[in-house]
Amino acid sequence: PHRGLFYCLSKLKVNVSGDIGCYTLGATAPLCAMDSTICMGASISALHGFNKALGADAEKKSVAVIGDSTFMHSGMTGLVNIAYNATNSTVIILDNSITGMTGHQQNPTTGKNLKGDPAAAVNLEDLCHAIGIKSVRVVDPYHMAETEAVIKEELAKEEPSVIISRRPCALLKYVKHKPALHCDQDKCVGCKQCLKIGCPAISMKDGKSHVDRTLCVGCDVCKQMCAFDAFEREEKEG
Ligand code: SF4
Ligand code: SF4
Incomplete structure (x- = not known):
């Protein structure tokens, strides 16, 4: 569901530190909206390193993108590092409410365990606040003007920030589609x-x-x- 967000990042010529998931396809044409992908969970730490090394010029035009599942698996430690060291970095969590790339497994944000039974659900907004990120925004990637505006606003801020791009995967059975x-x-x-x-x-x-x-x-x-x-x-x- 994140094509609209990737189009906005490409249009704004933002440097994008990518990660591993279905959204890594955002690196391919015509979107071409990912500049690096190192290994699973590395996008946020890589952004932190780039911004530390390159300073204010990089901070205003760079983001990390990471899926909800990968963020829970191995991405959140990088966000702790950003909050703790207070780098002016913008992280975008692509929340499609499932683990897409490997075949729709549940993850700790979905409220179900791998058997599909009810489980504790991590609230991403609350988690980011608890980590120490004050600015946490939620956008719908189907609404491109709003998404573009929020990216610009968060990049302009002089503090660490998180944007949650939230829209369930279109292939989930419970998702109702509008007519074609x-x-x-x-x-x-x-x-x-x-x-x-x-x-x-x-x-x-x-x-x-x-x-x-x-x-x-x-x-x-x-x-x-x-x-x-x-x-x-x-x-x-x-
Ligand atoms: S549908 Fe609109 S955007 Fe697409 S080719 Fe036709 S005029 Fe251009
Ligand atoms: S409305 Fe249909 S054709 Fe248009 S972008 Fe969405 S899925 Fe594609």
């Missing part, structure tokens, strides 16, 4: 701006954008990319 979009062929001018989001449902045919309704989850991110208002919602469930 279709592209009005009369409105589309073929500018290809919508392709920059990297959605597998969108392709170009005869110079116009087309949506494969069997793949579309109705997230509206492409609609926010189009200056010609060419995307419209279908009436029936996709």
Whole structure:
């Protein structure tokens, strides 16, 4: 669900310290929104090191991105280091409410154990506050203008901060999708701006954008990319 956030990071030309998970695909074209990925859990510590070494110039244009599961597994110690040493670093936790890359295993934030039984759930906002991060913001990556604005605001702050990009994985059974979009062929001018989001449902045919309704989850991110208002919602469930 984090394509919109990666598009914003790419647009803002932010240096992104990446991590291991489904979101590592944000490094690939067309998003190209990840500059380094060292090993699992290393994104936050790497950002801390880069910012310590490079100073204020780096702090204002660098973030770490890490999934909710990886953050719980081996990322939070890096955030403790950032809070303890008070570096002006911005960490983005990509919370898709599951462990995506390895096949939808539960994790300590989901409220279920690996058997699917009820378990204690870690509240990411409370955990970040307890670690010592005062500025903790939550965004919905499907809302790109808000996401971009919050990234800019947190990068500008003179303190450690965390942005939680929260939207459950579209493949989770309980997630309800809005009806699919279709592209009005009369409105589309073929500018290809919508392709920059990297959605597998969108392709170009005869110079116009087309949506494969069997793949579309109705997230509206492409609609926010189009200056010609060419995307419209279908009436029936996709
Ligand atoms: S952004 Fe809009 S006008 Fe441009 S190709 Fe996509 S649908 Fe067509
Ligand atoms: S085509 Fe569907 S899934 Fe893809 S960005 Fe647009 S609304 Fe989202």
